[in-house]
Amino acid sequence: MAPAFNAERLTDSAKVEKWFKRNCKDVLSRECTAIEKVDVLAYLMGLK
Template sequence: MSPLLLLFLICAAVPASAAGNEAARKDILDGYAAAAGPGFAGFSAERGRPLFLGPHAGGKPETPACATCHTPDPRAVGHHYRTGRDIPPMAVSQTPDRFTSLAEVEKRFGRDCPAVLGRDCTPLEKGDFITYLSGQ
């Protein structure tokens, strides 16, 4: 295979991957929009930002915000508060496959919302959170 053809194939694959990630994220957001119920008027990055930054009461005292582990800059590598394990950036610009697997998204919200908020997140909160981090 010629180097030029190989380069073309690599470049052609990148947008398809990005488009696939965007489509998967859109499908997840569409599901949360449908679950948000009557009166839903769209997701808001402005509402998602304070969900990420906190602080919140009701959850574990050691995790009053997502930013506790993920840092206030969602583009930065975070660290688990207890284990110190690195956590890839939450920002979609830094971790393009973030929020592209519904099973993974639900697993994380199912674990982290009770730890941070002391309750499950609503579909509106989930969509706002993803919308905020998709713009970071």
Template sequence: MKPEMKATLAILILASTALSLPTATFAADPTAGAAGWTKEYPQADGSPARSCVTCHGRDLTKPGRHAVTNKVIEPLAPSVNPQRLTDQAKVEKWLLRNCRWTLGRECTAAEKADFVSYIQTQ
């Protein structure tokens, strides 16, 4: 099996199991995930707009730093951090928390799949 097919299959399996999404409903789009990653979302409380880049950075092969706690966030890129995206419960937990904190709401199923597919390409 070609590496691209393995990555696509892994994303679909992750999306269908960890995120409880039917795989036939849509295809994950890493380009949309990248766009959502850098998009700045206004905050309801008037604090500065946030994006995923705020804490995780643009280069997912490098550590990030939480904007509030200043704690180091290990790289998200599976290419340098093989543990990333391996625990389905953690993926769902962190997508829920981070979407709420950054977007001000839960991510849609399509957004979750797009973010995961983008991270998987790094």
């Protein structure tokens, strides 16, 4: 899911928000905070 490996990842903000909402609820039983989303995005965008 890192843009370095698939240029189409993280390009559609509506889709990113949709999947954050769905997957955070599945995994954490709550929505992620803005800080948690920034951490995940920074990690994925930093992969080379």
